[in-house]
Amino acid sequence: MQHLIRTDDFSTEEILALYNDADLYAQGGFHRILQDRIIITLFFENSTRTRSSFEIAAKRLGAEVVHLDVGKSSTKKGETLVDTAMNLDAMGPDAIIVRHANAGVPKILSNHTRAAIINAGDGAHAHPTQALLDLFTLRKHFGDVGGKRIAIVGDIKNSRVANSNIELLQRFGMKVTLVSPPQFMPQTDLPSTYHLQDVIDNVDAIMSLRTQTERHSQPSYASLQDYASDFCITKELVGDRDIIILHPGPVHRNIDIDDDLLADERCKVLEQVSNGVSVRMAVLKKLILDGNR
Numbered sequence: 001m002q003h004l005i006r007t008d009d010f011s012t013e014e015i016l017a018l019y020n021d022a023d024l025y026a027q028g029g030f031h032r033i034l035q036d037r038i039i040i041t042l043f044f045e046n047s048t049r050t051r052s053s054f055e056i057a058a059k060r061l062g063a064e065v066v067h068l069d070v071g072k073s074s075t076k077k078g079e080t081l082v083d084t085a086m087n088l089d090a091m092g093p094d095a096i097i098v099r100h101a102n103a104g105v106p107k108i109l110s111n112h113t114r115a116a117i118i119n120a121g122d123g124a125h126a127h128p129t130q131a132l133l134d135l136f137t138l139r140k141h142f143g144d145v146g147g148k149r150i151a152i153v154g155d156i157k158n159s160r161v162a163n164s165n166i167e168l169l170q171r172f173g174m175k176v177t178l179v180s181p182p183q184f185m186p187q188t189d190l191p192s193t194y195h196l197q198d199v200i201d202n203v204d205a206i207m208s209l210r211t212q213t214e215r216h217s218q219p220s221y222a223s224l225q226d227y228a229s230d231f232c233i234t235k236e237l238v239g240d241r242d243i244i245i246l247h248p249g250p251v252h253r254n255i256d257i258d259d260d261l262l263a264d265e266r267c268k269v270l271e272q273v274s275n276g277v278s279v280r281m282a283v284l285k286k287l288i289l290d291g292n293r
């Protein structure tokens, strides 16, 4: 059984095939190929986009979705995560989609299930379907992304989205620069700067990230407004440059990206969300139908 824990679980050829399917699905070319299949969503952290779009993706392909409300589950009575996963797996689902605050949880669970485990975000480690939909969105705009320059801006150190994108975007030939204040900068061999002005004339795309206060052990900025004065991507900063703007959501308006730029056609945030459904449809089809059960 193939699982999706990190972007490098899929080869480049597999991703290109996945995108062919996602292109078809985006044009309405899908059937109930997952009829009679069961998918469980197991979210130990909040979600708007990832959970809903997986659920819509599954339903568009005819699958049934069972959501376990973890707040009311037997994990609250002391059942371990592995036992929870093994018990759910014993009911015969085809896939279990997992989000957890601790890095490594989906990988551990994948050692105990027959069902495909899909990582919907684990701590600051990985969010593979987010990166897959981000690259899909970039390819929609640029075609071949090889040689295109992207700045990833914000709380990179705490971002699973950044980790997954750094692997995937570079694999497809993009030139990645990291932009953040020192406390949000990971140890890196990539080009990096603490100043947006250093990159604004030399990028084709900017990926803004949310400040992940839930992962900070102590306040890392006097206020989000202080952070915004240095790192908010504003329409004034971008000017008339030919740059597209991405953000995985949820967006802190006027902290990550300002209202004017969010309303600008160069901002692809809602396109990312739409693409997330077709990319996740392709992921479900690949792991459930093309998997080696």
Ligand code: CP
Binding pocket: 046, 047, 048, 049, 050, 051, 121, 130, 248, 249, 250
């Ligand atoms: N991008 C993302 O993971 O959003 P949610 O937290 O709303 O799922």
